Amino acid sequence: MSSESRVARRYARAIFELIEEGATTLRQPLADLAEVAAMEDVATLLSNSTIPASVKKRILCATVTELPAELERLLTILTGRNKLTLLVLIGQQVDTMLQANASTVDVELIVATRITAALRNRIAVALEGTVGKALNIEVHQHKSIIGGFIVNVGDRRIDQSVRSRLNGLRAIMAG
Numbered sequence: 001m002s003s004e005s006r007v008a009r010r011y012a013r014a015i016f017e018l019i020e021e022g023a024t025t026l027r028q029p030l031a032d033l034a035e036v037a038a039m040e041d042v043a044t045l046l047s048n049s050t051i052p053a054s055v056k057k058r059i060l061c062a063t064v065t066e067l068p069a070e071l072e073r074l075l076t077i078l079t080g081r082n083k084l085t086l087l088v089l090i091g092q093q094v095d096t097m098l099q100a101n102a103s104t105v106d107v108e109l110i111v112a113t114r115i116t117a118a119l120r121n122r123i124a125v126a127l128e129g130t131v132g133k134a135l136n137i138e139v140h141q142h143k144s145i146i147g148g149f150i151v152n153v154g155d156r157r158i159d160q161s162v163r164s165r166l167n168g169l170r171a172i173m174a175g
Contacts (some may be wrong), residue, residue, distance in 0.1 A: 012072065012093035018070055019098065027098070029064045029071055034091025036063045037084070046084045060084065068174045099154075104134045108152040112161075113143050120140040127151065 001099050007039050036042055037060065046056055057079040061067055067075075078084045099105075107127060109120070131153060145161035 001076065004086060005085065005089060005160070006088035009093055011078075011086065011123075012090045013104045014103075015070070015090065015094050016097040019094070020101070023068070023070060026068055026070055027094075028164045029067055030091055030094060031069065032064050033060055035086050036060060037087035037127070043085070046087075049082075053082055053084065056084050060087070084159075102133070104136050105131055105153060106161075107131075107136050109139045110142050110150040110152070110161075111145050112137060112141070112143055114141065115139065123149070123151075147171060150175075 005014060015026060015030060037046060042059070045059065047136060054103060057075050061072075063110070066069075074090075078086060106122075109123065120137065124137055125136075128135055145163045146166070147162040148160045148165075150161050150164075151158040
């Protein structure tokens with residue numbers, strides 16, 4: 001992990017804890033600031049050392065309609081340390097922390113043909129036992145997998161498709 005990631009993680013942890021304590025109004029303005037800071041032109045501006053940090057801060061503040069005091073302080077700290085470029089990392093890390101702590105997990109279920117609600121529920125029950133949280137399942141159809149299913153849970157993938165099995169057999173037979 002780079003030193004910038006470690007620094008961004010400290011700020012993200014502090015904001016995450018504030019959100020967990022009830023300051024839920026921080027989430028959207030932080031996401032908006034991070035989105036603006038990630039724009040190519042703004043990122044170039046933030047990394048330009050010839051532009052005064054106070055000007056950079058004013059530009060960022062102008063992009064958010066209501067800026068909570070906590071985020072105002074964060075911007076002041078980052079401005080003073082010339083680290084406004086960390087906003088993107090901070091936003092990403094807070095989002096990752098919130099998703100990891102959520103009571104539900106988004107799951108993508110990819111199937112070859114339409115499935116019944118009963119089968120979807122059976123799959124959901126089986127996955128909830130593995131994941132340990134309630135699931136928000138979104139079903140997609142892709143005929144290219146031939147049969148079976150693929151489940152994407154966060155950065156994990158469970159591939160039980162016929163196409164994957166055929167590719168595995170092809171690799172074994174090819175030697």
